[in-house]
Amino acid sequence: MSAVLEVTDIKKSFGGIHAVNGVSFDVREGEILGLIGPNGCGKSTLFNCILGQLTPTGGEVKLDGQVVTGLRPSELNKLGVSRTFQLLQVFPKLSVRENLILAGQEHQGNMASRLVGRSDAGLTEAANQMIGFFKLDHLADEPAGGLSYGQQKLLDAAMAFMGGSRLVLLDEPAGGVNPSMLADLKERLVAINREKNATFVVIEHNMEFVMSLCSRVMVMAEGKVLAMGRPGEVRKNPAVIEAYLGH
């Protein structure tokens, strides 16, 4: 398996604080990599550096062997990388279907064709499929702001897949989602992973969710990589227990 994402010695400082302090890892095609660590250890900052929301102070990010450090988020998205955010980010006034069309439209045609072409950019069918896949059928025409928190989380995740992304970085997808909906979400993620060979990196605090979903887990502490390995190995690692999992 080749590496989709290679991250080399990424650093990010805010004033005197080294939020991310030399992190290197790679993500293989088709895998689900978990990213765990105590609050403030630099997980989200690392995501923001990889995805162009922040410019790293040092280091390099490669996508399929190409250096993509410093590209804007919209440019990275066009290359097949998408994400969800820690805090819920859907467009509350748009309907569920419109949210999904928006999430895919910039991948269709160019600026000119999006102006003169069809209002739905030819995506209604694809959006309906995604709605069916995430079991949101009965809510398709509701404004997203009217959905329950868990439903919005599902929509949030669904939006990340609309552009046909191959690599999706999910920042706490399970946060605040009730157990039955969480099982749904996990099942959907596994299905997309298998069917579309999509690669995931998942930040999550819910250990059960991470350990059962991910093939490898990376543990961060104080801006550095503390451990990396299969869920079982990581769970037993004394340094990890000390820093994060507790005694």
Added chain:
Amino acid sequence: MSDFAKPLKIALGLAIVAALIVVPMNFNRYGLFILSQWAVMSIAAMGLNLTLGYAGQVSLAQGAFVGIGAYAAAIMTTHGWPLPAAILVAIVLSFAIGWVLGYPALRVQHHYLAFVTLAFSTLAFLVFRNESWLTGGIYGISNIPRPHIFGIATNKPLPFYYVCLGSLAIVSLAVWWLIRSPWGRAFMALRENPLRAQSLGVDTRRYTLMAFAIGSGLGGVAGALYAPLTQYIDPVPFNLSLSLDLLLMVIVGGAGFYFGPFLGAMIAVLLPEWLRFTEGYYLMLYAIAVMLLLIWSPTGILGILDRYLAERRTKAASALRAVAKSRLETVQ
């Protein structure tokens, strides 16, 4: 209910358009002037609604773009150019300047952006007033001709009203198309959550600049019609107060609602006329009415309608759920 809603809306729309064509035939010169002014201000407010209401970029410079369009039209038509050519130049000029004015919006937002655009508004006013070789300075430009459209002279108030109304119709259709297109969706995404929009591939830089450029371009169109409407322009009507008036039209009508600018412009242009009988008190009454409205509904007049419709939808949906639930219980 929803089966009837669409034909009903179309019928209502056609009735309003027919009324706008037929009823003014009996109006006097002054009534036609006011109605033409409404059409022109609606175009300018629609432009600002695009920039501010849909794309969420504050601008206090829309009045300056109306001025740029008006001067472009006045200078060209008094030198023998036809009005359509002048409108085209007004669009290109204000689109280009609007594009450049969009750059600060890539760095600053909200009231900081308001100050940047306010400074631009002042700058434009100073150019209109001081560059007399081009603009005639404080003496302005007079004897601005009205055009011949398909060989028909529009010197009289009624034909020129139709020119304004026709332009409003064309602009309305274009804006309707734009906000229903993926661009409109991208503008709304820009307003509601630029960070998320970026991560979904929306090139927020380009759309921000476009929102400014197109909105300003429509300001230019309005200006290019304003000049032949009044047939005389000087710098005063295009000072900051016009930008504030246009902002008020958008906010009062309902920012981000398609019909907001039509309604806002109607109130701003017609209300002073209706309140004329109150003599000196009209501005006070107007101010109080605006304050009360915005306390009651910060999203403007159409916001009230929108809230009402949303409430009814929610009630209908929960009634449906209740029915479904009782059926489910019966089955069990």
